[in-house]
Amino acid sequence: MSLIVQKFGGSSVADAESIKRVAKRIVDTKKAGNDIVVAVSAMGDSTDELLDLAHQVTPIPAPRELDMLLTAGERISMALLAMAIKSMGYDARSFTGSQAGMITDAQHGAARIVDVTPGRLRDALDEGAIAIVAGFQGFNRDTKDITTLGRGGSDTTAVALAAALGADICEIYTDVDGIFSADPRVVPRAHKLERVSSEEMLELAAAGAKVLYIRAVEYARRHGVTLHVRSSFNNNTGTIVYNPGAISPYAAAVLNGETVEEPIIAGVAADLSEAKVTVVGVPDIPGKAAQIFKIVAKTNANVDMIVQNVSAASTGLTDISFTLPKSEGQQVLTALTNEQQNVGFAGLQYDDQIGKLALVGAGMRTNTGVSAKLFEALFEAGINIEMISTSEIRISVVTRADTINQALRVVHTAFGLDADDEAVVHGGTGR
Helix, strand or coil: CCEEEEEECHHHHCCHHHHHHHHHHHHHHHHCCCEEEEEECCCCCHHHHHHHHHHHHCCCCCHHHHHHHHHHHHHHHHHHHHHHHHHCCCCEEEECCCCCCEEECCCCCCCCEEEECCHHHHHHHHCCCEEEEECCEEECCCCCCEEECCCCHHHHHHHHHHHHHCCCEEEEEECECCCECCCCCCCCCCCECCEEEHHHHHHHHHCCCCCCCHHHHHHHHHHCCCEEEEECCCCCCCEEEECCCCCCHHHHHHCCCCCCCCCCCCEEEEECCEEEEEEEEEECCCCHHHHHHHHHHHCCCCCCCEEECCCCCCCCEEEEEEEEEHHHHHHHHHHHHHCHHHHCCCEEEEECCEEEEEEECHHHHHCCCHHHHHHHHHHHCCCCCCEEEECCCEEEEEEEHHHHHHHHHHHHHHCCCCCCCCCCECCCCCC
């Protein structure tokens, strides 16, 4: 008997018929002799609708009350799903995040999991029941308040439960057939990956791949949880996300024992959510970069790529550019402006019309010429590169936002990643 944690996103439980289809899939897994724990998201776009409602009531909703409001969506899903399973003759019990033992810090809206105590879930499993858990939410022991985990919180809930329960695998159900070599909505001939390492998946998620959230991938990697990303609309085998050298027996069975050599390139991802800040006319002397990024750090902004130009010999001044989420741009500009005289730079430039493209693959470590092929593909398409950043298994470039989709397609083709047939997207959101 295996213990399987399954997570179903909003598009998978969007309406009553979808919930009944998900319930049947869960029951079929139970019939196969497995113990099942399910983490479920809010139905469809109900979280966004609740957010809109809150902002109609007040421009700045109180964080504690907003968390109370937003967790209602998952509670609705879990109860309806439990009802649907019970109607099929199987015992199912629904649990809120706090009832399931999801203990978090006190940060409303973006809480971090600090402990998982799934005693009630184990009791339910021991009694033969299917445990349904509301994703995205937890509980802080000190304040006694309900918290939410932020976007992608249901993925993180599922992975945390799998780690705490020692599950054989954590299945993440979406509206596509697995993880693709690129977003199939932008690159129709993207191909499904049979497996991808957690290291590669972290880079893809950080670069904008939305099928899995980076926090969930980080948690899975840290705790040795194997993920199986698959569609809730069919029974096809999806994509295994594994820790190299530690594929679980269940995952190995899914892959039929395959141990093929890693491809050079796993995939290409794009991100339009970042902006570029350029600090102009920085004195090229030791300590100035440290001053700048200490100021940025105080805003809690998440800096991604950093490039410093060669200083002009005549002036002794240089420019430093970095990227960060658009949502954090204004506070960083304000903080830097307030310290302009102390640092001694000439000015600031802000550009939110950029796109980031990342090429990811563990095979880059042992293969030469990857950078040259990437740059040549972009050159032949007439796409200008503004910034470049690399790691051992990733090359990222910044280009203009209006060329990013074209860049994604030409790079995907240049590296031979195109499939023979177009990918199928069932729900339309990628979640």
